[in-house]
Amino acid sequence: MVAQTTVRGAAPRLRADATRNRERIVAAAQEAFIEFGADVPLDEIARRAGIGNATLYRHFADRRELVRSVVLSVLATMAEEAKAIMDDAPDAFTALEGFVHGAVEWKVGALCPLLSEWMDVAEPDILAARDRLDIVVGSVIEHAQTEGSLRSDIGPGDIMILASQIARPLPGATTVDHDYFVHRHLQLVLDGLRAPQRSTLPGRPATLEDLRAGCAGSRPGHC
Template sequence: MVTQAVTRGAAPRLRADATRNRERIVAAAQEAFIEFGPDVPLDEIARRAGIGNATLYRHFPDRRELIRSVVLSVLATMADEAEAIMNDAPDAFTALEAIVHGAVEWKIGALCPMLSDWMDLAQPDLQAARDRLDIVVTGVVNHAQAEGTMRTDVGPGDIMIIASQIARPLPGAAPADHGYFVHRHLQLVLDGLRTPQRSILAGRPATLDDLRDSCVATRMQHH
């Protein structure tokens, strides 16, 4: 009986260790991809995660699977945070501001090269994660416009494109300096989304599909 109890107790600890290792690898990979791009050596990711190369390859046999896990993790985190913000914010525009500032912190701009170069956008789990985030972002934009606090000539794609572009550091900029200015400049843009609008925008509101099409176009230019 004692032996059986020990055996039953050991297995969950092993599974918990494996889960923690996987989470550490994904977190380290996300940081490394943001800093160096999706081609960063996997040895560097293992070093940052504090695990050996063999452990990394046991969880992720190739780079594509690791990138896929990072993208899914970021999309899920963004959706979780955005849903929580919407539930707690006093109004839709306040929720929008928090979500957009959060998108910069989540480094959404770093997803574009990974989506365009490494991912099959038709994969069911990726499609489901994207759809979930799309629903949240589109919903908060629609609510803000319905409340009359947000100009109606912009779309959710405009918002995410703004966030991803402002989040990209200037060449040679120190990370600390960029982190300070990015939220300052982002707030200037967000103030420009409020009503009453003071200008007429050229073109049409951008959709989230436009954002994805832009990622695909970037991939084609690189190849």
């Protein structure tokens, strides 16, 4: 009877350990992909995760499956964090600022190359994750424009392009140098988004559909 209880009690622990290992692998892969690109050796990802190669391959059959999990994890985190920021912020523009600074921390600029090179962007799970994020981003922008704090000629695509471009370090810059200045320069740009607008922007607001089309048709690494 005791042995049976022990066996029954062991399964949840094994499942919990497996879940933790999977989460550690995805987190380590995200860091390594950002630093070295998606071609980083899987041995390096296993080392960063603190697990053996066999454990990594038990969870992910190949590199594409691992990239897919990283992309889904980043999209889900961004949507969840953006929603939390919206709920806690005193006004819509503060929520927008929090989201954009957060997008830089989540390294959204590294996400589109992974999508364009490794993923089928029309895959249902990817589309669903992007739709959830699109809804949150669109809501933040709509609320900020309704309250009159965000200039009216800005679209959701403009915000995502802004965050991804500023998140990319200059050629030759170290990660430390870039991280030190990125939020300072980002805040300068955010101040330029405030209403009333002081200039007329060329072209039209960028939509999230524009970004999707760009990611689908871009060369690897050129989203």
